[in-house]
Amino acid sequence: MHRYRQRRDRLARALITAGGIGVLMAVLAIGVFLAVEVIPLFFPSDDLPSETAPRLTLSMLWQPQPYGDNLEYRWLPYRLEESGTPYVSLVPLAWGTLEAAAWALVLAVPLALGAAIHSSLYMSRHLRTRIKPTLELMEAMPSVVLGFIAGLVLGPWVELHLAMALMTVLLLPLGVLCLAGARRCLPGGWRLALSLRWASLWLIPWLLLLVWLAHWLAPLFEDWWFGGDLRLWIETWLGWDVEARNALILGLAMGFAVMPGIYALAEDALVDVPRGLSDGAQAMGATRWQTLTRVVLPVAWPGIFSAMMIGAGRAVGETMIVLMASGNTALMSANPLDGLRSLASSIAIELPEAGPGGTHYRLLLLAALALFLFTFLVNTLAELVRTRLRRRFRIVRSDP
Secondary structure (H helix, E strand, O other): OHHHHHHHHHHHHHHHHHHHHHHHHHHHHHHHHHHHHHHHHHOOOOOOOOOOOOOOOHHHHHOOEEEOOEEEOOEEHHHHOOOOOOEEOOHHHHHHHHHHHHHHHHHHHHHHHHHHHHHHHHOOHHHHHHHHHHHHHHHHOOHHHHHHHHHHHHHHHHHHOHHHHHHHHHHHHHHHHHHHHHHHOOOHHHHHHOOHHHHHHHHHHHHHHHHHHHHHHHHHHHHHHHOOOHHHHHHHHHOOOOOOOOHHHHHHHHHHHHHHHHHHHHHHHHHOOOHHHHHHHHHOOOOHHHHHHHHHHHHHHHHHHHHHHHHHHHHHHOOHHHHHHOEOOOOOOOOOOOOEOOHHHHHHHHHHHOOOOOHHHHHHHHHHHHHHHHHHHHHHHHHHHHHHHHHHHHHHHHOO
């Protein structure tokens, strides 16, 4: 019986090791395949005419080129088929990728970290056991559904109700801060009734009231500050074009997609902080806020940083939401109300039309290689930080 268990353990260990090595070899094979396919882009075969395989340089990919009377970054791969000047700068695509990820993280990181802090330190255990699995299940929502809602429902609605959308964005955080300040001024009995352990429940009516108030104040706000037409004011005074599918709408949808993953990892990092550290800080007279900012967050920071890096990797590689909610315009613009185009969406749109082995095909593989390297580096950095977190916990728990 003992020998049977040993053989079973050895077999399981061998299978796990083989699986890990297989995954590493598959990742390495993907990188090697992309690199091998991209190399002929810069060293075309001498057997092919220059019109079929034009020689590209790094300056064409990452530096501005003459376009009319100006130097601009342009992504116009169809010019390759017309034997014209190849405008194939990857900078607009890289800019769109990073801009979309940045707007997604601007929304997702504060909300996910706030939810993680509240559920791990303040929320009642009974409520936490029900809300946390629900939030984690949100990550299973298909991205194509979020892209459909953002591109075909939310975007056109915001374009028609810019003032209400702006008023809602302004009122929600201000209203929550005002409620927090008012709660501190209430008598002890009222504060006990509005316990932070159940804040996720009694905040919902307040948030709905703020949304209704934003709907009521939006026409007055638009008439008073913007002469009755916020869109015209933006186009006239700021010089921004207002598109239905823009970076803000895209950031909202992508932020909703990456938020559950950041929340789950950050919440686990906060829960794994040794309880004795926070109890000891409060026993020495620290408030709950001081314990959070000076004890819990510094210890959990590597895990929180890892969560944000994994969320950034997910946002950079997202395809369907960008494809449906961005407008797919390869622009170098800082206007958040304008469209954009990412590396992933360009690959999804153009790869079916690119001839295998052609210049356009290899350019798309170069974009895929750039995405591969970025996500690989981000995930590697996240894993290194997670290892540092484990070592820190090990040192803390081993101290007498």
